[in-house]
Amino acid sequence: MNISNNPILMEQLAASYALGTLRGGARRRFEALARDNATLRAAALIWQGRLASVAELQPQAAPSPAVWKRIENLVKADKEAQAMQVARAKPVAAGGWWASLGWWRGAAGVGALAAVVAVVTGLNLNTQLSGQVQELTAKLSATPDIQYVAVLADDKASASMLVTFDPKNKKLLLKRVGAFREQADKSLQLWALPPGSGPRSLGVLGSEAVVRLTAADSDVHEVPMLAISLEPKGGVPAGSGPSGPVLFKSALIQTAQ
Numbered sequence: 001m002n003i004s005n006n007p008i009l010m011e012q013l014a015a016s017y018a019l020g021t022l023r024g025g026a027r028r029r030f031e032a033l034a035r036d037n038a039t040l041r042a043a044a045l046i047w048q049g050r051l052a053s054v055a056e057l058q059p060q061a062a063p064s065p066a067v068w069k070r071i072e073n074l075v076k077a078d079k080e081a082q083a084m085q086v087a088r089a090k091p092v093a094a095g096g097w098w099a100s101l102g103w104w105r106g107a108a109g110v111g112a113l114a115a116v117v118a119v120v121t122g123l124n125l126n127t128q129l130s131g132q133v134q135e136l137t138a139k140l141s142a143t144p145d146i147q148y149v150a151v152l153a154d155d156k157a158s159a160s161m162l163v164t165f166d167p168k169n170k171k172l173l174l175k176r177v178g179a180f181r182e183q184a185d186k187s188l189q190l191w192a193l194p195p196g197s198g199p200r201s202l203g204v205l206g207s208e209a210v211v212r213l214t215a216a217d218s219d220v221h222e223v224p225m226l227a228i229s230l231e232p233k234g235g236v237p238a239g240s241g242p243s244g245p246v247l248f249k250s251a252l253i254q255t256a257q
Contacts, residue, residue, distance in 0.1 A: 172220075175210050
């Protein structure tokens with residue numbers, strides 16, 4: 001099949017490549033095609049630029065001071081070990097300071113003090129690291145677990161909406177990636193298109209650039225397609241199907257098993 005004659009497929013493959021959901025042999029075949037197809041390369045670059053803005057939704061986090069302290073201690077310990085190796089390699093005259101009993105006593109005292117300092121520092125560092133681990137664990141628990149993704153486009157394959165589903169938090173996240181804006185007296189409504197039955201509403205979108213809708217796993221599981229229709233303000237009543245034109249649609253891709 002000549003992919004150049006199928007712009008919708010090209011757009012979907014480019015979006016999947018940028019998202020990282022195109023894997024294995026399929027990803028290698030896409031890269032091989034893109035090397036000889038400037039249009040395909042451009043589509044992939046455009047999608048990578050669009051999706052780069054998704055990272056802006058995540059809050060920035062500075063490393064804990066304990067991390068820098070640990071790095072400093074490791075560097076210092078490495079320098080001391082190298083200095084000790086150099087000192088041991090130097091020849092010492094018989095009866096000189098190397099054989100002095102006082103020097104050995106002093107070295108033993110310094111070694112004991114260093115051991116105490118190391119233990120105290122280690123205890124403090126362990127306490128700090130324990131707090132850091134707890135903080136990172138909490139952040140990890142709050143990180144979305146994206147299992148489904150869709151890039152909804154119009155009949156000209158121009159993308160308008162990026163949709164992801166997080167089953168852990170039971171949230172659908174919709175991010176506008178196109179220039180379309182509905183009029184003030186209209187609303188966009190998201191629909192699941194399950195096989196063998198009519199469209200099922202997943203919610204009405206607001207005018208924000210990023211919209212979050214509550215959804216259960218059963219709302220999207222084994223749903224092959226999503227669609228967005230243009231409806232009167234507030235959407236159509238529950239239990240009815242789309243009353244306005246379907247503007248955007250796309251396959252719903254499962255990213256993880």
